[in-house]
Amino acid sequence: MLYSFLYSMRDSYGVLNVFRYISFRAVLAALTALLVSFLIGPWLIRRLTDRQIGQQIREDGPSGHLSKAGTPTMGGTLILFSMILATLLLADLSNPYVWVVLMVTIGFGAVGFADDYQKLALGNSRGVPGKTRLACEFAIGLSAGAFLFWHPDFDTRLYFPFFKNASIDLGPLYIAMAAVVVVGAANAVNLTDGLDGLAIGPVMTTAFTYGVFAYVAGNLRYAEYLQIPYVAGVGELSIFAAALLCAGLGFLWFNAYPAMMFMGDVGALPLGAAIGIVAVLTKHEIVLLVAGGVFVVETLSVILQVGSFKLRRKRIFRMAPIHHHFELLGWPEPQIIVRFWIVSIICALVALSTLKLR
Ligand code: 57M
Numbered sequence: 001m002l003y004s005f006l007y008s009m010r011d012s013y014g015v016l017n018v019f020r021y022i023s024f025r026a027v028l029a030a031l032t033a034l035l036v037s038f039l040i041g042p043w044l045i046r047r048l049t050d051r052q053i054g055q056q057i058r059e060d061g062p063s064g065h066l067s068k069a070g071t072p073t074m075g076g077t078l079i080l081f082s083m084i085l086a087t088l089l090l091a092d093l094s095n096p097y098v099w100v101v102l103m104v105t106i107g108f109g110a111v112g113f114a115d116d117y118q119k120l121a122l123g124n125s126r127g128v129p130g131k132t133r134l135a136c137e138f139a140i141g142l143s144a145g146a147f148l149f150w151h152p153d154f155d156t157r158l159y160f161p162f163f164k165n166a167s168i169d170l171g172p173l174y175i176a177m178a179a180v181v182v183v184g185a186a187n188a189v190n191l192t193d194g195l196d197g198l199a200i201g202p203v204m205t206t207a208f209t210y211g212v213f214a215y216v217a218g219n220l221r222y223a224e225y226l227q228i229p230y231v232a233g234v235g236e237l238s239i240f241a242a243a244l245l246c247a248g249l250g251f252l253w254f255n256a257y258p259a260m261m262f263m264g265d266v267g268a269l270p271l272g273a274a275i276g277i278v279a280v281l282t283k284h285e286i287v288l289l290v291a292g293g294v295f296v297v298e299t300l301s302v303i304l305q306v307g308s309f310k311l312r313r314k315r316i317f318r319m320a321p322i323h324h325h326f327e328l329l330g331w332p333e334p335q336i337i338v339r340f341w342i343v344s345i346i347c348a349l350v351a352l353s354t355l356k357l358r
Pocket of ligand 1: 193263264
């Protein structure tokens with residue numbers, strides 16, 4: 001909105017020409033999201049505390065978590081508000097990909113909100129039933145995939161990292177692939193969100209990685225030089241990724257150990273879905289397994305634990321997801337968090353190296 005308004009006046013005020021540049025608007029979006037979350041954060045914490053929207057803690061978890069009971073949750077509303085506002089202000093709203101990303105993020109935010117609201121405000125400990133939640137998530141993911149499939153300019157090939165020109169055309173299966181990436185990413189972030197700052201750190205490193213991918217994939221010269229698929233218009237998503245990164249940074253201020261607030265499902269689900277849909281749109285779906293390595297390991301730990309228990313009646317980890325395993329081994333919470341952040345930075349660097357290694 002602000003972008004089109006200011007840019008339309010460029011002939012009268014030459015300085016406004018700078019709004020042409022995606023890089024300039026990405027920096028402004030990042031600063032806007034950060035400022036908005038710093039300004040609103042303390043107010044939101046007060047509101048959540050007054051309304052007693054506090055976390056209930058399961059007694060079968062690591063004992064260190066019992067003292068976290070009552071921590072205000074649903075802080076994801078802060079992240080969503082600041083990143084969506086920054087995107088609306090600074091991205092080109094005539095670009096359909098910006099709307100695809102916003103709709104998926106808002107859709108998953110609504111699913112997460114319904115779940116949190118049922119659990120916290122209505123006191124229904126189960127929240128929205130798992131099957132209903134998953135059905136809504138797939139409905140959103142499939143709608144986004146279908147929109148892209150029928151979009152005249154969008155290419156439905158899946159590209160493989162590390163190989164030049166290696167791809168397969170998925171045809172209509174592309175719709176299902178898009179949905180699986182989006183729903184998988186949303187739930188993987190949700191599983192990871194179990195220690196202060198544990199999920200938001202890797203969300204930020206992944207957002208940075210995909211901000212770079214969007215920028216180069218949307219620029220014909222860079223895409224040709226790097227021999228990656230060129231997707232006209234996808235560069236605008238680096239503005240969204242920058243807003244996501246800094247909305248996350250603003251939230252981390254309040255979620256850093258010892259957390260003053262948790263994000264809740266209203267944060268974890270849309271953040272994961274946002275990363276998933278940007279991965280689809282930039283045609284870097286497979287690299288998400290590398291860039292989001294922390295989320296992958298957390299999810300695999302649950303799959304292995306449940307599988308092992310069903311088949312052998314034995315556990316592999318003391319408790320899954322794997323961050324609980326380290327807690328039960330006696331690692332202090334901040335140490336687990338910072339070490340997982342370090343791993344996520346390494347994952348981001350390896351993912352970025354795929355731009356050159358092919
Ligand atoms: C989200 N939610 C946190 C907070 C956050 C299948 C199974 C592995 C599912 C898994 C599960 O339920 N995962 C979903 C995990 C919860 O955090 C809330 O949830 C939101 C995210 N959706 O924003 O609102 C707790 O996590 C802690 N927390 C922090 N700081 C934060 O910034 O400390 C969260 C954010 C909070 C707080 O204590 O209450 C959660 O863990 O519940 N289930 C599990 O993770 C459970 N694992 C388990 O049962 N493992 C089994 C099997 C099934 C694999 C096993 O190993 O044998 C554990 N979780 C808990 N207790 N709480 C174990 C028992």
